[in-house]
Amino acid sequence: MQNKENKTAYILLIKNVPKRLQILEDFLKKLNLPAQQNIKAFGRKRALITYATETDAAKAFDILQNQQLLNKKLCVSNFIEGGIKQLQKTKSTQTNENGNESEPDMPKINKQLGLLETIYVDGNQRSTTSTTKSRKSNLSNQNYDYVVAIDFEATCWEDQAPPSWRESEIIEFPAVLINLKTGKIEAEFHKYILPIEIPKLSAFCTSLTGITQKTVESGMPLQIALTIFQEWLRKELRARNLVLPKMTKESKQSKSCALVTWTDWDFGICLAKECARKGLKKPSFFNQWIDIRAVYREWYNYRPMNFADALQHVGLTFEGREHSGIDDAKNLAALTHKMVTDGAKLSITKDLTPYQLNSNCW
Known part of the structure; x- marks a missing residue:
């Protein structure tokens, strides 16, 4: 049964992680980090680490920002308050200016997350008005x-x-x-x-x-x-x-x-x-x-x-x-x-x- 309480989650976004998430998980176990609620992959060479409190997230951030994994420095973003809801809101149906629901611009979101690479050939350039x-x-x-x-x-x-x-x-x-x-x-x-x-x-x-x-x-x-x-x-x-x-x-x-x-x-x-x-x-x-x-x-x-x-x-x-x-x-x-x-x-x-x-x- 799901917990119906509206709890805030604090998330760290980690970049430059190996493709195999297990390598990151084993590495984190060796560090003196607060207990995580969840670790999951998020896009190419990215992972999300969820903490229950702001204090735990801040402590983990301070430890991780100077760490290296497989000779590559981990890039750690500031924790996001209510991050799970923000991410879900970004990908869910949104409301336009007229009050009508519209689908999100998924190609744009995927482009930002590095999930899809658009290639332009024969001199074609990015247009600011076309889709x-x-x-x-x-x-x-x-x-x-x-x-x-x-x-x-x-x-x-x-x-x-x-x-x-x-x-x-x-x-x-x-x-x-x-x-x-x-x-x-x-x-x-x-x-x-x-x-x-x-x-x-x-x-x-x-x-x-x-x-x-x-x-x-x-x-x-x-x-x-x-x-x-x-x-x-x-x-x-x-x-x-x-x-x-x-x-x-x-x-x-x-x-x-x-x-x-x-x-x-x-x-x-x-x-x-x-x-x-x-x-x-x-x-x-x-x-x-x-x-x-x-x-x-x-x-x-x-x-x-x-x-x-x-x-x-x-x-x-x-x-x-x-x-x-x-x-x-x-x-x-x-x-x-x-x-x-x-x-x-x-x-x-x-x-x-x-x-x-x-x-x-x-």
Whole structure:
């Protein structure tokens, strides 16, 4: 039963926290902090710590503002009196000047919280009078007929650094092409990759992904896999008259296709960092993608704890083995189709080369 008393909560907003909230929780236990009522993730690399009294919040603020976690200084904001209600009020229905209820500007809120990144290409600039959607470039604002869902698996270790700081190597490269009108997966790509920087997989990695040492030793170097994938993608696009974003070879009869991931990690961190370290040539179409998690959060106004929670929230069930790259990619494709069926509009959420066209994949 919920307590009906109207109690004030005092909240600290912590920035630069690791993606795994457990790391922050273990760190806080080592400090002489007042007892917290609640700790939860809030946006990208942020967390909220709730205290029952102003005194406890102020004491925690003084201790935390000079702390470092994983060699990064924690950024702590002043506590917010009645913070929970303020945050909920910001995201709930609001009243306009005429006394009528209106929906909040969710894209604007998400932009402020760092949940969605809008990219402007071909010289388009931010307009002060148009809406968020109209400010995006036409390349980001189209309807997609197909998407290619990709979910890399990479080397990992127990108690490792956050994803943006570690140097992982891709060990599974899966991709599925799904027709968003029919929901049918029409083509699959799947290769295992040989790691060369740290060839031996950790026991934690094998347990998490199900990928064995024997499997990766029979795999191929990443550069070869990228080349084979490009040929596979060219064949599948040509067979359906599809074009990717920012390709110059396009006609009125062409249908559109985009790459989708769950978070920016796969292309923005994992692939980009590995290609840079090893001097590998990365196809330019990997520079634009749709982060389905960002679109999901905005469309459903729900922040899932993980991918399985995101599926369950919309009535889907994960099929296969979690953290198997090919199964993750298939479930990501299914979720994308479900979102489009529910009316969500897909748009490019990240563009690493906003002022450049891509070479034709054909």
